[in-house]
Amino acid sequence: MSKTERAQEVDxxxxxxxxxxxxxxxxxxxxxxxxxLGDGYSVQRLPYSTDIVGDPETGVIHGGAxxxxxxxxxxxxxxxxxxxxxxxxxxxxxxxxxxxATPGLAVLGRAECYRRTRQVAFxxxxxxxxxxxDGAGGPDDPIATGSAxxxxxxxxxxxxxxxxx
Amino acid sequence: xxxxxxxLARAKAEANPQLLCEVVPIARLMGMQASLAGDAVSVxxxxxxxxxxxxxxxxxxxxxxxxxxxxAALLTGIWQSGANARxxxxxxxxxxxAFLAETTATCVVxxxxxxxxxxxxxxxxxxxxxxxxxxxxxxxxxx
Numbered sequence: 001m002s003k004t005e006r007a008q009e010v011d012x013x014x015x016x017x018x019x020x021x022x023x024x025x026x027x028x029x030x031x032x033x034x035x036x037l038g039d040g041y042s043v044q045r046l047p048y049s050t051d052i053v054g055d056p057e058t059g060v061i062h063g064g065a066x067x068x069x070x071x072x073x074x075x076x077x078x079x080x081x082x083x084x085x086x087x088x089x090x091x092x093x094x095x096x097x098x099x100x101a102t103p104g105l106a107v108l109g110r111a112e113c114y115r116r117t118r119q120v121a122f123x124x125x126x127x128x129x130x131x132x133x134d135g136a137g138g139p140d141d142p143i144a145t146g147s148a149x150x151x152x153x154x155x156x157x158x159x160x161x162x163x164x165x
Numbered sequence: 166x167x168x169x170x171x172x173l174a175r176a177k178a179e180a181n182p183q184l185l186c187e188v189v190p191i192a193r194l195m196g197m198q199a200s201l202a203g204d205a206v207s208v209x210x211x212x213x214x215x216x217x218x219x220x221x222x223x224x225x226x227x228x229x230x231x232x233x234x235x236x237a238a239l240l241t242g243i244w245q246s247g248a249n250a251r252x253x254x255x256x257x258x259x260x261x262x263a264f265l266a267e268t269t270a271t272c273v274v275x276x277x278x279x280x281x282x283x284x285x286x287x288x289x290x291x292x293x294x295x296x297x298x299x300x301x302x303x304x305x306x307x308x
Contacts, residue, residue, distance in 0.1 A: 024218055024220070025216065025226070026228060028215070029194065029216075052190065053191060054189055054190075054236075056188050056189060057168070061191075062191040062232060062235070063232075063235050063255065064231050064232020065191060065228075065232065067257070068226065068228020068229065068231065068232065069228070071226070071228045071231065087219070089219075089262070090257075090259045092257060093256075093257050093259075094254065094255070094257070095231075095255050095256075096254050097252050097255075
């Protein structure tokens with residue numbers, strides 16, 4: 001495939017993510033937005049909000065909000081490796097919290113797919129504050145790093161009831 | 166005594182971990198309810214629209230499940246140690262799609278040291294296991 005053909009595929013995939021991402025309720029609840037999409041990678045942004053605080057004494061956001069950001073970024077990065085749109089489901093996600101996020105600052109999550117087989121995408125991801133003038137922040141000054149595996153295709157057990165309640 | 170220590174003392178006296186859970190903003194956002202299961206803390210989350218992930222399935226967002234499980238682990242660590250706990254690492258395995266239903270995270274403490282507590286968390290909808298996680302957390306020096 002020519003470079004131009006792949007670039008067109010990547011553009012088509014990005015259009016789909018930008019269309020469907022805002023429809024995901026939990027992304028909306030946390031305010032997670034797509035910042036950048038490219039061949040096999042994605043950058044997303046989690047704004048600071050007092051609603052997502054995990055430690056009321058310090059105002060530090062909950063680790064789960066960072067897991068959510070990175071899960072979302074990894075899913076998009078995996079999707080951005082495809083030729084044809086497909087379903088991706090998280091199989092596992094491991095996050096290392098290197099330091100607490102700074103209250104009041106947005107968090108960026110960058111994920112890249114370093115290997116994809118026919119059915120599985122393997123991803124690495126990093127969460128960081130936007131780079132500031134004094135040199136703090138940016139992907140080389142991470143808050144958290146992670147890795148994930150996603151499976152592609154519609155799972156066979158999705159003929160299950162739409163609700164178990 | 167700090168506010169945190171006072172709240173923990175009251176929660177312990179009343180055997181009610183929800184007192185610790187309800188002061189956490191993201192736990193309120195997600196409708197979490199904590200209860201005691203032996204000496205561990207379980208956390209239940211009703212399905213509410215804003216927890217949705219892939220609505221084509223439709224399923225709860227993986228990040229919402231991770232937040233639920235991390236919260237249960239932290240509350241268990243705090244409950245058992247009496248100190249504040251912070252997550253070092255979390256590893257979540259997504260075993261089955263989590264449909265739009267009430268989900269409960271329950272914890273088993275694998276090891277409780279002086280500094281590090283390691284907890285195994287499972288999240289289930291009724292008796293249907295949807296995901297599992299391991300959380301290692303660091304304890305602050307006891308207050």
